[in-house]
Amino acid sequence: MGRSPCCEKAHTNKGAWTKEEDERLVAYIRAHGEGCWRSLPKAAGLLRCGKSCRLRWMNYLRPDLKRGNFTDEEDEIIIRLHAILGNKWSLIAGQLPGRTDNEIKNYWNTHIKRKLLARGIDPQTHRPLGSAEAAAPGVVAHRAAALLHATTAPALAAAAARTLAAKPTPAASSSDDGARSTSTSTSSGGGASTGEPRCPDLNLDLSVGPPPAADTPPSQPVCLCYRLGLRAGEACGCQADKPGAGGFRYFRPLEQGQYI
DNA sequence: AATACTGCCAACCGCGGGGCA
DNA sequence: ATGCCCCGCGGTTGGCAGTAT
Numbered sequence: 001m002g003r004s005p006c007c008e009k010a011h012t013n014k015g016a017w018t019k020e021e022d023e024r025l026v027a028y029i030r031a032h033g034e035g036c037w038r039s040l041p042k043a044a045g046l047l048r049c050g051k052s053c054r055l056r057w058m059n060y061l062r063p064d065l066k067r068g069n070f071t072d073e074e075d076e077i078i079i080r081l082h083a084i085l086g087n088k089w090s091l092i093a094g095q096l097p098g099r100t101d102n103e104i105k106n107y108w109n110t111h112i113k114r115k116l117l118a119r120g121i122d123p124q125t126h127r128p129l130g131s132a133e134a135a136a137p138g139v140v141a142h143r144a145a146a147l148l149h150a151t152t153a154p155a156l157a158a159a160a161a162r163t164l165a166a167k168p169t170p171a172a173s174s175s176d177d178g179a180r181s182t183s184t185s186t187s188s189g190g191g192a193s194t195g196e197p198r199c200p201d202l203n204l205d206l207s208v209g210p211p212p213a214a215d216t217p218p219s220q221p222v223c224l225c226y227r228l229g230l231r232a233g234e235a236c237g238c239q240a241d242k243p244g245a246g247g248f249r250y251f252r253p254l255e256q257g258q259y260i
Numbered sequence: 261a262a263t264a265c266t267g268c269c270a271a272c273c274g275c276g277g278g279g280c281a
Numbered sequence: 282a283t284g285c286c287c288c289g290c291g292g293t294t295g296g297c298a299g300t301a302t
Contacts, residue, residue: 016270016296038287054288055271090290101290106269 013047017056021046025053026061059100066098070107078104078112083126 013021028044034057037050046053059065070078074096081092089101089108096104113123120129 014272036287037289051273051288052271058289059270087291102270105291110268 012041012049012052014052017048017060021048022056022061025057029057029061055102059102062100064098065100070099070111074099075112075115078108079116079126082108082112 024044024046028040028046032043037054040046040050040053041048044053048056077096078092081095085091087105089105093099093101093104108123116123116126117129121127122129
């Protein structure tokens with residue numbers, strides 16, 4: 001087939017963005033909004049490919065980005081979500097307003113992995129280090145799929161289930177610096193599951209039963225964030241306290257014996 | 261002071277999926 | 282039904298800054 005290159009590479013700049021380029025991009029998006037990234041560079045007078053423009057905007061120039069260090073609370077949210085979703089950085093980022101997938105990915109590889117290792121937890125499997133058992137792909141995938149069976153957010157659930165089915169605890173980046181310095185004792189996946197929680201210090205039981213202090217019966221759709229112990233206005237980006245409002249991320253637990 | 265090493269992060273690359281003709 | 286186009290994602294790389302020797 002052969003996909004054509006995304007841009008005329010010979011006529012595009014690469015590498016770090018200059019202040020002028022940033023200003024042009026911001027000015028254009030302010031005036032026209034985010035639109036077709038492929039045609040944006042030309043329209044904005046930038047010698048960049050559309051992908052580069054999108055990345056620069058998404059990861060650096062967007063006005064709603066939260067700059068600065070991650071809080072401990074954000075750390076814990078990332079860890080919890082990673083235990084369920086694996087390296088689905090965009091999904092994780094979706095739960096952390098103002099943070100980008102790239103930022104979270106970098107932060108994971110440089111900080112959180114080390115943090116987990118210091119706690120004696122394998123950052124890949126979220127199991128105690130030294131444990132002979134690794135998470136069983138099938139079991140984990142099925143469990144995640146069940147937990148994330150979506151009603152109004154099929155993409156999220158499907159992506160999570162797909163990911164975990166394909167690679168339940170995706171290997172960390174093999175070449176990045178964080179991995180270079182920390183990814184030594186991790187297992188390569190596979191092996192039998194004992195049913196033991198992947199991360200014993202985290203309550204990841206999202207599958208059944210009402211959430212804490214919930215007045216919703218188990219069969220009701222349940223917000224993933226809510227099940228993770230988040231609340232709207234906190235790190236949770238949805239509006240779990242406003243039923244019926246848009247932007248919900250609801251997940252309905254499967255009935256007993258139900259499979260996806 | 262110079263050099264080597266390490267950590268961090270912005271940016272790039274290639275692929276997969278969805279939409280559309 | 283098929284193929285193309287575009288977007289978005291995850292993995293990876295490169296360069297800069299800080300630290301150690």
